[in-house]
Amino acid sequence: MLAGLRVLEIGHFVAAPFCARLLADLGADVIKIEPRTGDPARQWGAMVDGRSLWWSMHGRNKRSVTIDLKSEKGRDLVLQLVAQCDAIVENFRPGQLQRMGLGPDRLREIRPDLIVAHVSGYGQDGPGAGRAAFGVIGEAIGGLRYLTNHAPGVVDLPPVRVGVSIGDSIAGLYAAFGVVAALWQRDRAHGDGKARTIDVALTESILSMMEGMLPEYGALGKIKQPTGGAISTAAPSNAYPSADGEWVLIAANSEPLFASLMRLIGRPELIGAPGYASNPERVANAAQLDHVITQWSRTHDADRLVALLDAADIPNSKAFTAADCATDPQYRARGMVREVPDRHFGTVLQAGMVPHVPESPGTIRWTGPDLGEHNHAVLGELLGLPSSAIHALELEGII
Amino acid sequence: MLAGLRVLEIGHFVAAPFCARLLADLGADVIKIEPRTGDPARQWGAMVDGRSLWWSMHGRNKRSVTIDLKSEKGRDLVLQLVAQCDAIVENFRPGQLQRMGLGPDRLREIRPDLIVAHVSGYGQDGPGAGRAAFGVIGEAIGGLRYLTNHAPGVVDLPPVRVGVSIGDSIAGLYAAFGVVAALWQRDRAHGDGKARTIDVALTESILSMMEGMLPEYGALGKIKQPTGGAISTAAPSNAYPSADGEWVLIAANSEPLFASLMRLIGRPELIGAPGYASNPERVANAAQLDHVITQWSRTHDADRLVALLDAADIPNSKAFTAADCATDPQYRARGMVREVPDRHFGTVLQAGMVPHVPESPGTIRWTGPDLGEHNHAVLGELLGLPSSAIHALELEGII
Numbered sequence: 001m002l003a004g005l006r007v008l009e010i011g012h013f014v015a016a017p018f019c020a021r022l023l024a025d026l027g028a029d030v031i032k033i034e035p036r037t038g039d040p041a042r043q044w045g046a047m048v049d050g051r052s053l054w055w056s057m058h059g060r061n062k063r064s065v066t067i068d069l070k071s072e073k074g075r076d077l078v079l080q081l082v083a084q085c086d087a088i089v090e091n092f093r094p095g096q097l098q099r100m101g102l103g104p105d106r107l108r109e110i111r112p113d114l115i116v117a118h119v120s121g122y123g124q125d126g127p128g129a130g131r132a133a134f135g136v137i138g139e140a141i142g143g144l145r146y147l148t149n150h151a152p153g154v155v156d157l158p159p160v161r162v163g164v165s166i167g168d169s170i171a172g173l174y175a176a177f178g179v180v181a182a183l184w185q186r187d188r189a190h191g192d193g194k195a196r197t198i199d200v201a202l203t204e205s206i207l208s209m210m211e212g213m214l215p216e217y218g219a220l221g222k223i224k225q226p227t228g229g230a231i232s233t234a235a236p237s238n239a240y241p242s243a244d245g246e247w248v249l250i251a252a253n254s255e256p257l258f259a260s261l262m263r264l265i266g267r268p269e270l271i272g273a274p275g276y277a278s279n280p281e282r283v284a285n286a287a288q289l290d291h292v293i294t295q296w297s298r299t300h301d302a303d304r305l306v307a308l309l310d311a312a313d314i315p316n317s318k319a320f321t322a323a324d325c326a327t328d329p330q331y332r333a334r335g336m337v338r339e340v341p342d343r344h345f346g347t348v349l350q351a352g353m354v355p356h357v358p359e360s361p362g363t364i365r366w367t368g369p370d371l372g373e374h375n376h377a378v379l380g381e382l383l384g385l386p387s388s389a390i391h392a393l394e395l396e397g398i399i
Numbered sequence: 400m401l402a403g404l405r406v407l408e409i410g411h412f413v414a415a416p417f418c419a420r421l422l423a424d425l426g427a428d429v430i431k432i433e434p435r436t437g438d439p440a441r442q443w444g445a446m447v448d449g450r451s452l453w454w455s456m457h458g459r460n461k462r463s464v465t466i467d468l469k470s471e472k473g474r475d476l477v478l479q480l481v482a483q484c485d486a487i488v489e490n491f492r493p494g495q496l497q498r499m500g501l502g503p504d505r506l507r508e509i510r511p512d513l514i515v516a517h518v519s520g521y522g523q524d525g526p527g528a529g530r531a532a533f534g535v536i537g538e539a540i541g542g543l544r545y546l547t548n549h550a551p552g553v554v555d556l557p558p559v560r561v562g563v564s565i566g567d568s569i570a571g572l573y574a575a576f577g578v579v580a581a582l583w584q585r586d587r588a589h590g591d592g593k594a595r596t597i598d599v600a601l602t603e604s605i606l607s608m609m610e611g612m613l614p615e616y617g618a619l620g621k622i623k624q625p626t627g628g629a630i631s632t633a634a635p636s637n638a639y640p641s642a643d644g645e646w647v648l649i650a651a652n653s654e655p656l657f658a659s660l661m662r663l664i665g666r667p668e669l670i671g672a673p674g675y676a677s678n679p680e681r682v683a684n685a686a687q688l689d690h691v692i693t694q695w696s697r698t699h700d701a702d703r704l705v706a707l708l709d710a711a712d713i714p715n716s717k718a719f720t721a722a723d724c725a726t727d728p729q730y731r732a733r734g735m736v737r738e739v740p741d742r743h744f745g746t747v748l749q750a751g752m753v754p755h756v757p758e759s760p761g762t763i764r765w766t767g768p769d770l771g772e773h774n775h776a777v778l779g780e781l782l783g784l785p786s787s788a789i790h791a792l793e794l795e796g797i798i
Contacts, residue, residue, distance in 0.1 A: 001584050001595065014610075026580055045611040045632075046619055053618050054611025123755065128729035134650040134714045136636055141727070145638065145648065146718040147562025148547055155554060158628030158638035158646055159718060162561060163546025169608045170569065177576040178754035181425055184579050185400050188586035196400065199755040204735045207724060208753045209568045211413075212444040212453025214736060217721035218748025219452050220445055224721050229557030233444075237535055239544065239557035247557055249544065251533040315533045319545040319558060322616035322623050325606060328540070330527035336603045337613060349617025354607045355577035356522065356598040 001360045002028040005183070008081055008088040009062065010069075010102075012039045014135070014165050015119040015202065016091035017058060018172030023089075023179065024061035025353045025362040031081060031378055032062045035069070036397065038371045048345060052368075056342055057350045059368030065379070066372035066399050073398045075101055077379070079110050084382045087115035087179050093133070094124045104197065113195045115182045117175045123201035133202060135165040142167060142206020143213060149226035159226065171205040234279060235286040236261070239319060240294050246302035247319040250293065250309060253279060257314055264312045265296035335361075342367040375399050400759045401427040404582070407480055407487040408461065409468075409501075411438045413534070413564050414518040414601065415490035416457060417571030422488075422578065423460035424752045424761040430480060430777055431461045434468070435796065437770045447744060451767075455741055456749045458767030464778070465771035465798050472797045474500055476778070478509050483781045486514035486578050492532070493523045503596065512594045514581045516574045522600035532601060534564040541566060541605020542612060548625035558625065570604040633678060634685040635660070638718060639693055645701035646718040649692065649708060652678060656713055663711045664695035734760075741766040774798050 005028040009020035017032070017039065024030040032039070045054040065081075068074040079102075082088065088107065090097055097103055104116045118124050121133020122141075139145050144167070149159035178198035185191045207214075216222045229238040234253035242248055252261040259271045270276045270292070275285045282289055297305055302318050309316035318324060326349060331337040336352040345367075353362030375394070379385045385393075393399045404427040408419035416431070416438065423429040431438070444453040464480075467473040478501075481487065487506065489496055496502055503515045517523050520532020521540075538544050543566070548558035577597035584590045606613075615621045628637040633652035641647055651660040658670045669675045669691070674684045681688055696704055701717050708715035717723060725748060730736040735751040744766075752761030774793070778784045784792075792798045 001580055004584070004587075004589065022576070046615045046621055048618055052611070053614035057611070057614050117754075122729050123733050123735075126729045126732035128732075132714050134636075136630070136648055136650055137714050137716045140638075140648045140716045140718045141724075143719050143721065143724050144561060146646070146720050148559050150556060150559060155556060156640075157549060157554060158640070160547050160549060160559060160625065160627050161630065162543060163623065163625055164608055164610045164612075166565075166608055169610075170572070173569070173572055173576060174753050177421070177572060177579065178756065180576065180579040180583050181400055182756070184583045184586060185403070187583060187588060187590075188403075189588070190403065191586075194758065196756055196758045199757060200753060201733070201735075201755075204730070204733070204751070204753050204755075207730070207735060207750055209563055209565055210721075210724075210750065211563045211568075212451070212456070213563075213721045214725060214748045214750050215452035215456050216445045217725050218738070218746075219447055219744060222445055222721070224562065226559065226562060228559050231535070231560065237533075239539075241555075241557070247545070247548075249535055249539045251535055315531050315536050317536045317539045319539045320542050321545050322542065322609075322612045322621070325540075325542050325609075326613060326616050330521050330525045331603070331606070333525035333527075334522050334600070334603070336522075336600075336606060339617070345618060347617075349613045351606055351609065351613055352603070354573050354599060354603050355516075356600075356603075357577065357581070357595055358598060359593065359595045 001357050002026040005029065006031070006085045008033065008085045010088065010090040010092070010097070012091065013041055014168035015172045016089045016175070017041060018169050019117065019119060019175040020062065020089050021058065021060065022173060022176040026357070027360070027362065030062040031085070032059070032064050033067050033078060034064055034371060036066045042371065051344050053345070053348065056345065056348045056367040060350070061365050062369060063374035063378055064369040064372055065375050068398055069100055069102070071398050073393070073396070077383070077399070078102060079107070080383050082107050082114065083110045085111065085114070086183060087117060089117045089119070089175060089179065091119040094118070094120050094129045108195055113186055113193055115179055115186070115196055115198065117179050117198035117200065119171050119175050119200045119202070121202050123204065124199045135168050135202065136161060138202035139167040139206055141203040143210050144206050147224065147226045150228040151226060154228060167202045167206050170209070171200050171202045174205050175200045230286055230290070233283065235282040236289050236293055238290050240297035242300060242302035242305050243298055244301040248297060248302055248305045249317050249319060251315040258282065260312045260314050261293070264308060264314070265293060267292060340364050340367055372399065400756050401425040404428065405430070405484045407432065407484045409487065409489040409491070409496070411490065412440055413567035414571045415488045415574070416440060417568050418516065418518060418574040419461065419488050420457065420459065421572060421575040425756070426759070426761065429461040430484070431458070431463050432466050432477060433463055433770060435465045441770065450743050452744070452747065455744065455747045455766040459749070460764050461768060462773035462777055463768040463771055464774050467797055468499055468501070470797050472792070472795070476782070476798070477501060478506070479782050481506050481513060482509045484510065484513070485582060486516060488516045488518070488574060488578065490518040493517070493519050493528045507594055512585055512592055514578055514585070514595055514597065516578050516597035516599065518570050518574050518599045518601070520601050522603065523598045534567050534601065535560060537601035538566040538605055540602040542609050543605050546623065546625045549627040550625060553627060566601045566605050569608070570599050570601045573604050574599045629685055629689070632682065634681040635688050635692055637689050639696035641699060641701035641704050642697055643700040647696060647701055647704045648716050648718060650714040657681065659711045659713050660692070663707060663713070664692060666691060739763050739766055771798065
């Protein structure tokens with residue numbers, strides 16, 4: 001779907017590379033500029049023979065070109081590449097690209113309509129722009145970490161991380177959205193042909209997901225509180241333990257679903273009973289209700305719980321582990337979980353593309369490239385450099 | 400930035416409406432079709448005088464038009480509106496629009512190059528497409544809920560919800576990305592002019608954020624485990640309790656930061672000590688290390704902890720509550736938290752726009768509209784209906 005689009009990535013770690021990968025997954029030609037030591041993300045997570053498994057997915061569909069940005073010649077190569085690109089995505093600390101002589105103004109001398117996407121912890125301006133950006137800090141400032149906890153007083157343990165750098169990935173997704181939106185306005189028939197800047201902050205990306213938190217605080221002084229596995233406005237809805245130590249989500253928060261569940265667990269007397277007759281009553285008694293459901297859920301293994309709940313048409317699911325995701329028939333049928341050929345690993349299990357576009361489905365053209373794998377192809381094809389000149393740059397340590 | 404774009408939303412609850420709001424925030428003309436009873440989201444969350452505060456933000460920048468889709472005349476109005484729109488965003492259960500006579504084929508008889516974005520629980524096809532979509536179930540199937548927990552064995556409580564319907568919002572953001580990507584290819588100078596379908600599943604949107612989980616499971620059988628407030632690969636990084644009962648995030652997971660923190664808390668003897676000399680050693684002893692840091696953190700109030708950590712240049716933050724977000728100088732400076740005039744509430748506190756685009760910043764043109772507020776404006780302007788005809792439709796109960 002994005003064939004014909006060329007994007008330069010000067011990114012590292014998660015946010016900007018994830019943005020660029022989303023564009024590459026949909027068909028854009030993404031050229032990832034890396035230092036000669038490589039993006040540190042190449043060393044992240046579990047390895048096989050010194051190669052990161054995550055990298056096979058995180059770097060896929062991109063062309064890797066090594067350039068030493070500290071060298072004059074290296075920066076000149078970047079400028080020549082920019083001339084051939086529609087957009088650039090970067091996630092240095094604000095101002096760092098500028099200090100290297102590669103600020104937006106300089107880039108746009110070369111390519112006047114360049115879309116420049118910056119992903120940073122706190123945004124490109126404002127009094128806090130310069131603070132070091134750590135994902136967990138950004139998620140805390142976005143308001144997420146306060147909420148990933150049990151209700152106040154339940155337990156004396158810290159609020160949990162969601163297990164992944166979700167703030168980085170959401171920020172990367174916002175940047176991808178912004179880049180294509182800017183491109184549409186630039187390139188359409190009656191568009192304005194203009195360069196634009198996409199300034200995405202990790203903190204703001206998280207805060208944007210916080211639903212009614214700000215309006216309700218502003219008007220009522222209400223401070224949104226964590227609710228553990230429950231939902232503050234609907235009951236019963238929680239994760240319940242199985243006999244074999246798994247968690248099964250049950251969402252029975254409507255009148256018919258609640259009645260079905262009570263019949264299933266052998267407590268039909270609670271249907272319509274005082275304290276359980278309406279959703280507000282059930283929310284008020286959610287802890288007691290969860291206790292009743294838990295007494296039942298603990299008597300069956302997770303697979304049996306799922307079968308019983310399915311048979312009663314009650315929305316439910318195990319809390320999927322990696323193994324559950326890997327084998328799920330729906331994911332497999334839609335290509336969202338797939339085995340991908342990889343030159344180093346043989347095959348590698350990867351997530352598919354989001355969004356799915358049936359008329360022009362994204363493809364995994366290749367898995368994470370080796371460092372500098374495309375130096376010759378890119379510098380030859382785009383800059384017209386002969387092989388001998390590229391070799392000379394390698395010998396000089398520029399690429 | 401998206402001026403000139405017109406989008407029809409036939410959405411309810413969170414996912415499709417959030418997608419359309421992102422487009423509206425950047426300047427698109429979004430026409431939200433609602434039943435005459437309104438989107439149920441108009442009743443969600445805390446209310447003032449019977450009006451939802453969240454709705455003021457969730458519905459902003461859109462035009463509300465009521466249409467009874469069960470009526471022939473109503474569906475005909477939708478088809479006439481589709482003729483004037485670039486894209487449609489919907490989140491009915493798969494196939495439901497088709498059953499109402501408004502399937503993609505029918506819509507494209509009217510508007511051949513229409514971009515159609517579907518947001519659903521599990522996608523438009525596959526053996527599980529028809530299951531009821533509940534946000535919490537989708538997040539569990541996406542692999543998130545298994546991870547929002549303390550490490551196995553630490554506590555006998557369910558994994559927590561992240562506090563918001565994050566799966567719906569991420570799916571909506573993916574849909575917005577897909578819509579503008581399809582529009583770019585359709586509308587650019589050498590584009591293909593083609594209609595495309597954007598098929599976004601809530602489950603897949605979550606799974607796409609799971610980093611190396613699938614490749615590592617596929618190659619090594621490794622099942623990614625929850626780690627509470629910590630990170631499995633870096634230490635110390637966690638939330639630590641303050642004397643006044645708050646949580647303060649500290650990310651001191653590099654050699655210099657670890658040394659600074661140990662000096663700050665009066666434990667310099669641990670710098671370079673056996674068991675703490677490298678990140679892998681610290682990860683292995685993370686629980687012990689967190690205990691040491693907690694002994695210190697409990698002796699100061701949160702504000703004091705932040706001041707001490709800031710002075711030592713150690714990345715940190717309180718786990719921001721609604722109140723902290725509302726008053727943060729960086730958010731205020733960037734317009735990410737702002738007071739917005741509202742006809743019912745006077746002013747209302749809202750989150751700003753992501754991404755920030757300095758050349759054409761998104762604006763809050765109006766807060767969530769009243770139900771059917773734009774019936775006359777839209778049907779008059781786009782369909783050329785005279786006021787009398789619109790009144791007649793109202794009297795008939797069509798709009």
